[in-house]
Amino acid sequence: MIEMNSFGLLGGDRRQAALADALAQDGCTVCVWGLDGLPLDPKVKRCTPEEIYETCTAIILPLPATADGKTINAPYGDRSIVLDDEFAERMSRKEVYGGRMAPVLATSEKWDAIDIYDYYTREEFAVRNAGVTAEGAVAVAVKEYEGSLLGSRCLVAGYGRIGRALAQVLRAMGAQVTVSARRPRDFAWIELSGCRPIATDSIGREHEPYDIVFNTIPAMIFPRRVLAQLHPGCVVIDLASKPGGVDFDAAKELGIHAVPALSLPGKTAPRAAAEIMKNTIYNMMEE
Numbered sequence: 248m249i250e251m252n253s254f255g256l257l258g259g260d261r262r263q264a265a266l267a268d269a270l271a272q273d274g275c276t277v278c279v280w281g282l283d284g285l286p287l288d289p290k291v292k293r294c295t296p297e298e299i300y301e302t303c304t305a306i307i308l309p310l311p312a313t314a315d316g317k318t319i320n321a322p323y324g325d326r327s328i329v330l331d332d333e334f335a336e337r338m339s340r341k342e343v344y345g346g347r348m349a350p351v352l353a354t355s356e357k358w359d360a361i362d363i364y365d366y367y368t369r370e371e372f373a374v375r376n377a378g379v380t381a382e383g384a385v386a387v388a389v390k391e392y393e394g395s396l397l398g399s400r401c402l403v404a405g406y407g408r409i410g411r412a413l414a415q416v417l418r419a420m421g422a423q424v425t426v427s428a429r430r431p432r433d434f435a436w437i438e439l440s441g442c443r444p445i446a447t448d449s450i451g452r453e454h455e456p457y458d459i460v461f462n463t464i465p466a467m468i469f470p471r472r473v474l475a476q477l478h479p480g481c482v483v484i485d486l487a488s489k490p491g492g493v494d495f496d497a498a499k500e501l502g503i504h505a506v507p508a509l510s511l512p513g514k515t516a517p518r519a520a521a522e523i524m525k526n527t528i529y530n531m532m533e534e
Contacts, residue, residue: 252275252276252304252305253275253276253277253278253302253303253304253305254267254270254275254276254277254278254303254305254306254307255277255278255279255280255294255299255300255302255303255305255306255307256277256278256279256280256281256282256299256306256307256309257279257280257281257296257299257306257307257308257309257319257321257328258280258281258282258308258309258319258320258321258322258323258324258328259281259282259308259309259310259320259321259323260309260322260323260510260513260514260517261285261513261514261517262309262310262512262513262517262520262521262524263279263281263282263307263309263521264279264282264285264286264287264517264521265517265518265520265521265522266307266521266524266525267279267282267287267288267291268287268288268291268521269518269521269522269525270525271288271290271291272288272290273525276292276303277290277291277292278291278292278293278294278298278299278302278303279291279292279293279294279299280293280294280295280296280299280321280324281319281321281323281324281325281328282323282324283323283324283325284323285323296328300337303341304341304342305341305342305343305344305532306338306341306342306343306344307344307345307528308320308343308344308345308346308348308351309321309345309346310345310346310347310366310367310510310513310524311346311347311350311367312345312346312347312348312350312351313330313350313351316330316350316353316354317329317330317354318330330351330354330355331354331355332355332356332357334354334355335354335355335357335358335361336357338358338361339357339360339361341361341362342362342364342532343361343362343363343364344364344365344366344528344531345363345364345365345366345367346365346366346367346524347365347367348363348365348367349365364528364531366524366527366528366531369527369530369531371526371527371530372523372524372527373408374408375523376512376520376523377407377408377409377411377412378412379511379512379515379516379519379520379523380409380412380413380486380511380512381409381412381413381415381416382416382515382516383508383511383512383514383515383516384409384413384461384484384486384508384511385413385416385417385420386511386515387484387506387508387511387515388459388461388482388484391482391484391504391506392458392459392482393480394458396417396420396421396422396459397420397421397422398421398422398423399422399423399458399459400422400423400425400455400456400457400458400459401417401422401423401424401425401457401458401459401460401461402425402426402427402450402455402457402459402460402461403417403424403425403426403427403442403461403463404427404447404450404460404461404462404463404464404468404469404492405427405428405447405462405463405464405468405487406426406427406428406433406436406437407463407464409463409486410426410461410463411436411440413461413463413486414426414437414440414442415440418440418441418442422459423443424441424442424443425442425443425444425445425455425457426442426443426444426445427444427445427446427447427449427450428444428445428446428447429446429447429448447464447468450468450469450473451469451472451473451476452476454476455478456478456481457477457478457481458478458480458481458482459481459482459483459484460477460481460482460483460484461484461486462483462484462485462486462487462491462492462493463486463487464487464492465487465488465489465490465491465492466487466492467490467492467493467494468492468493469483469485469492469493469494469498470494470497471494471497471501474493474494474497474498474501474503474505475501477503480504481503481504482504482505482506483498483503483504483505483506484505484506484508485505485506485507485508486508486509486511488509489509491507491509493505493507495507
């Protein structure tokens with residue numbers, strides 16, 4: 248039996264678990280699958296996918312909704328949910344929310360007739376998520392770098408939302424911050440924020456002795472040639488979405504400490520990330 252104003256959450260990580268708790272605490276009916284072993288609010292119901300299909304009016308997929316383009320991203324699930332025509336048909340007459348939904352939509356033409364909302368494309372989500380990601384990046388740096396961020400020489404590759412937020416946080420912590428960008432107007436904003444701008448395509452040619460490098464660009468910005476120019480002891484933290492921007496094999500061979508740091512909000516601040524997801528979904532529902 249369909250329950251009105253009910254949310255069914257499929258798969259995900261600690262963010263999805265925290266989102267379930269937050270929705271339940273708001274008085275919503277919440278059913279989840281694929282969060283085995285993660286603690287949940289007593290009001291959240293653990294269900295099978297079939298029970299969720301039958302009872303829930305709104306379905307929330309994780310961020311990213313799929314990691315392989317074939318199944319729902321469910322690292323804590325006891326089985327796989329295949330993304331195919333049958334699954335899409337199950338979503339008919341429902342509202343489906345998720346993060347980075349494009350690969351899901353490519354799995355069936357039936358998605359064309361379904362109400363789908365990608366919270367990852369929303370500006371309010373992107374900006375707030377960038378702030379949480381920047382905080383997580385600093386946490387990784389504190390753990391991996393043997394020195395202090397105060398006075399450290401940091402390079403932030405890329406001046407998108409995460410790059411801007413990260414540069415601001417590092418500057419506030421007393422780091423000497425260089426930020427790479429491609430557009431002259433970004434150079435002006437970088438200077439105005441108290442950081443030093445450089446062109447992205449000049450990385451590796453300026454021979455600046457950085458202590459920590461943060462990459463936010465999802466392209467191969469740090470191949471072997473560039474990594475070989477880094478200062479000994481430099482820590483490289485790759486925040487970019489797959490395929491990332493660091494040649495980790497080359498880094499290992501060169502003795503450079505390179506750290507992949509994907510999906511940081513889910514690891515370092517799941518409850519804050521879940522609140523951002525929840526509020527964005529509420530905004531989309533109101534609209």
